[in-house]
Amino acid sequence: MRIEFFFDFGSPASYLAWTQLAKLEAAGEVALRPFLLGGVFKATGNNSPVTVPAKGKWMTEDLHRWADAYGVPLKFPRSFPLNTIAPMRGAAALEGDARFPTYVQAVYEAMFGRGEDISDPETLRAALKGAGLDAKAILGSMTEEPVKAKLKATTEEAIARGAFGAPTFFVADQMHFGNDRIDWVIRAAKPA
Amino acid sequence: MRIEFFFDFGSPASYLAWTQLAKLEAAGEVALRPFLLGGVFKATGNNSPVTVPAKGKWMTEDLHRWADAYGVPLKFPRSFPLNTIAPMRGAAALEGDARFPTYVQAVYEAMFGRGEDISDPETLRAALKGAGLDAKAILGSMTEEPVKAKLKATTEEAIARGAFGAPTFFVADQMHFGNDRIDWVIRAAKPA
Numbered sequence: 001m002r003i004e005f006f007f008d009f010g011s012p013a014s015y016l017a018w019t020q021l022a023k024l025e026a027a028g029e030v031a032l033r034p035f036l037l038g039g040v041f042k043a044t045g046n047n048s049p050v051t052v053p054a055k056g057k058w059m060t061e062d063l064h065r066w067a068d069a070y071g072v073p074l075k076f077p078r079s080f081p082l083n084t085i086a087p088m089r090g091a092a093a094l095e096g097d098a099r100f101p102t103y104v105q106a107v108y109e110a111m112f113g114r115g116e117d118i119s120d121p122e123t124l125r126a127a128l129k130g131a132g133l134d135a136k137a138i139l140g141s142m143t144e145e146p147v148k149a150k151l152k153a154t155t156e157e158a159i160a161r162g163a164f165g166a167p168t169f170f171v172a173d174q175m176h177f178g179n180d181r182i183d184w185v186i187r188a189a190k191p192a
Numbered sequence: 193m194r195i196e197f198f199f200d201f202g203s204p205a206s207y208l209a210w211t212q213l214a215k216l217e218a219a220g221e222v223a224l225r226p227f228l229l230g231g232v233f234k235a236t237g238n239n240s241p242v243t244v245p246a247k248g249k250w251m252t253e254d255l256h257r258w259a260d261a262y263g264v265p266l267k268f269p270r271s272f273p274l275n276t277i278a279p280m281r282g283a284a285a286l287e288g289d290a291r292f293p294t295y296v297q298a299v300y301e302a303m304f305g306r307g308e309d310i311s312d313p314e315t316l317r318a319a320l321k322g323a324g325l326d327a328k329a330i331l332g333s334m335t336e337e338p339v340k341a342k343l344k345a346t347t348e349e350a351i352a353r354g355a356f357g358a359p360t361f362f363v364a365d366q367m368h369f370g371n372d373r374i375d376w377v378i379r380a381a382k383p384a
Binding site for chain 2: 044045047049051052053054055057058061062065159162163164165175176177180181184
């Protein structure tokens with residue numbers, strides 16, 4: 001079955017879930033769908049853990065435990081959270097394109113693998129060039145109106161379907177929230 | 193190693209975690225510690241999922257998925273959330289007493305096993321009597337000042353140690369939050 005995986009580059013839990021993409025792809029066809037977490041929070045009420053300092057502290061520890069268990073790096077940019085709208089527009093521009101997986105990998109590895117500030121155009125450009133992508137063309141797409149509209153539409157679709165945070169997964173109409181629900185997503189996509 | 197398990201009868205995730213007590217007890221000595229979730233929210237900021245309707249909707253579905261996976265009943269009282277201060281004071285009164293596990297079981301099974309309104313003294317009395325407990329003595333303890341003070345002190349201790357919700361687990365200084373972190377608690381108490 002098809003697995004829809006709504007993500008934002010600014011979400012460390014989405015990054016962790018993305019590092020488990022192969023596991024998800026073994027259970028079903030995964031559609032990575034870029035959406036704006038800020039837009040979701042604006043529509044549904046901001047339930048970001050950072051709004052409750054004690055929860056934010058625990059969540060940081062928890063995310064590092066998951067990264068250690070997965071055996072993947074997790075490094076936060078010095079300034080966090082940061083504005084991810086430009087790289088998210090790049091994701092919307094490339095969604096469905098053959099370069100899309102490479103783009104997502106390049107941005108996530110810069111953001112949470114190395115803790116780089118991808119809101120800085122030069123940092124983003126370097127990350128894309130390092131992955132062999134045409135950085136100039138991709139950065140250019142980020143200001144195109146149809147691309148902006150597409151990202152907004154995907155965000156609105158996710159909100160209408162019940163999303164309130166990231167990552168959000170859908171298997172048909174069943175919604176799962178969080179990196180810590182990957183096993184539920186897999187069970188839903190491929191019942192035992 | 194010792195596992196501290198802070199719970200409130202009003203928390204369905206605490207109930208679900210409590211149904212897995214045998215699994216936790218296989219990993220370490222479990223100390224069930226009654227605290228007031230309302231007091232925690234008041235101190236740390238209310239991050240109850242019900243404050244964000246879309247999150248509340250998902251969480252209800254998610255809790256039922258966990259109950260089904262555990263093979264345990266999960267029934268919400270008609271009026272929810274409800275005031276659990278009286279039964280929580282009963283728990284504080286019995287903490288460390290031989291009757292404590294029976295008391296916790298009687299209240300949780302009434303609250304989430306059968307969906308009864310345990311804020312009603314007669315309903316609570318019937319649940320305790322049904323479990324063979326001295327309901328009159330226990331209900332009497334709920335108005336005693338030292339009992340009230342003990343529950344408040346445990347709540348303040350949990351807040352000081354970083355709690356922001358329920359259930360909260362501690363293995364020494366390592367804190368875990370949520371029914372969905374039981375496996376992390378077990379790993380912390382009994383490293384492989």
